[in-house]
Amino acid sequence: MKFLSAFYRRKIALAGLLIIGVLVVSALLAPYIATFDPQEMNPVDKLRSPDGTYYFGTDNFGRDIFSRVVFGARTSLAGSAGVILFSLSIGVLIGVSSGYFRKIEPYLMRLIDVLMAFPPLLLALVLVSILGRGMGNVIIAVGATYLTRTTRIVYGLTLKLREEPYIEAAVASGVKQKWIILKHILPNMMSPLIVQATFTFAFSLLDMAALDFLGLGIPPSIPSWGNMLSEGRMYLTRAPWLLVFPGACIVLTVLSFNLVGDVLRDRLDPHFRRDIEGV
Amino acid sequence: MFSYILRRIWSMIPSLLLASIIVFSFIHLIPGDPAQIMLGDQATPEQVQGLREAMGLDRPLYVQYGRWLSGVVKGDFGTSIFFHQPVLHVILDRAETSVLIAVFSMLLIILVGVPIGILSAVRYNSRIDQLFSGLSMLFASVPTFWLGLNLMLLFSVMLRWLPTSGFPSILESGDWSNLRYLVLPCITLAAPNSALIIRLTRSSMLDVAKADYVKTARAKGLSEGAVNIRHIFRNSLISVVSALGFTFVALMAGTVVTETVFSLPGIGRLVVESVLRRDYPTIQGIILIIAFLYMVINLLVDLSFALLDPRIRYS
Secondary structure (H helix, E strand, O other): OHHHHHHHHOHHHHHHHHHHHHHHHHHHOHHHHOOOOOOOOOHHHOOOOOOOOOOOOEOOOOOEHHHHHHHHHHHHHHHHHHHHHHHHHHHHHHHHHHHHOOOOHHHHHHHHHHHOOOOHHHHHHHHHHHHOOOHHHHHHHHHHHHHHHHHHHHHHHHHHHHOOHHHHHHHHOOOOHHHHHHHHHHHHHHHHHHHHHHHHHHHHHHHHHHHHHOOOOOOOOOOOHHHHHHHHHHHOOOOOHHHHHHHHHHHHHHHHHHHHHHHHHHHOOHHHHOOOOOO | OHHHHHHHHHHHHHHHHHHHHHHHHHHHHOOOOHHHHHHOOOOOHHHHHHHHHHOOOOOOHHHHHHHHHHHHHOOOOOEOOOOOOEHHHHHHHHHHHHHHHHHHHHHHHHHHHHHHHHHHHHOOOOHHHHHHHHHHHHHHOOOHHHHHHHHHHHHHHHOOOOOOOOOOOHHHHOOHHHHHHHHHHHHHHHHHHHHHHHHHHHHHHHHHOOOHHHHHHHHOOOOHHHHHHHHHHHHHHHHHHHHHHHHHHHHHHHHHHHHHHOOOOOHHHHHHHHHHHOOHHHHHHHHHHHHHHHHHHHHHHHHHHHHHOOOOOOO
């Protein structure tokens, strides 16, 4: 309830929360919501503008844009969720251990600093070219570029938490290090990390759409918002609806996650607020 | 100060070495024979063998790295597989567009982002603050390429005010009016990054505004304008300036997308083309140069702190 009350005061963020809800539902129930098979080509009805049958119009193969957008929600949400899982799980492992085992810390942090010098999108491009296209590989490539930031944040949080009186008390009363990490450090890190995850979700969705647009993301056989924009680009003047709907979906989704992240960050302990890297 | 600069440059060397090892390893992370993959399926075994020998891929890894690094230090990044020209030459050929875009976008980001950020912080929670906060949140959420396509549709196709794509070199033609080709790309690139600078300026100014010395400044009867600029803004400049290194990296990533949208002959487009052509020597060269520039910018940012904040003394 306390969680929701923060949103009631910021109506626009509540709208963001609702949009995320709608997206999750349409991603889960995509086959029931879509009015057509997203892959079905219908040469007779190609490049039709939006009407009662084709809510968002059709593309150059006569595929229904509405259905492709609905299935695209699945791809985009799954992709960003994958990036978060990948970068957070490894980032927590490396970040906490470098905060605790000071011997490896200088090397790891130097490595992270150097990796920050590479523009994430460029690094992701190179990784995709090495790994090959495909949903899993795109998640790994984009996830790897977020790994550096996540690790740095987790490391900073670990150092701060170690100084907290309750952790010092636990150390003084002889609690084993393993238990301190599992029972005190990790649970107390959760809320800042959840806030960070909402921003990572937004940014990684943009990065994956950019990879799709450059033709180096998810294979074109899978409908994703980025792929739809990449294909629709040729019809910029003839069929602008090919660009309007998938683009608007990306903007709405990213905006919603940013708004929600913003509200959650405001509710965060001010002590941790500076660690978050968001908009 | 001078010895600090020397020490900072000295400490860049291990970072650069580490960066070079990472960039070098790209080629060797490719599963299979890199020479075969770079040449493609149509290559004859002789061609593949030739490339392998030319690049020294048959030698032990440390020998390869040593040879590559000693070349890089002298400005020799190897030969582009596609252009059959030195990589540095290929990159410099494309540099004009990207440098112009980066410089103009950076100017735009600072000239738009900082004043709006100040205004939002000064008029905290007013209508104008809410408007700009909302707008900056929106622009931070728009994919660069989609914004570019929309601007192109509006200003080039419908209104016909600006050219849609391409960029004829100014260095070759001497025609500065060609800059009009870069107006839309620069706006596209600057919009999301200005949004981030607006939010950063605003939030760091609001943080500083809580400080005791701001209360003192107000209490001793300074005008609001003097408090806002001399006390609050001056002290929040450090976090704004330190964001410039990060903005540079974001701009470099942004050029990849923007140059593709507007078909500009720049380094960003070269990266995408090289990745699609598997021209790894070119990719390695570009990424290493960007990483080097990032480190230099961060050094300059750190040095500028001494100018911004007299308390910071490097010794």
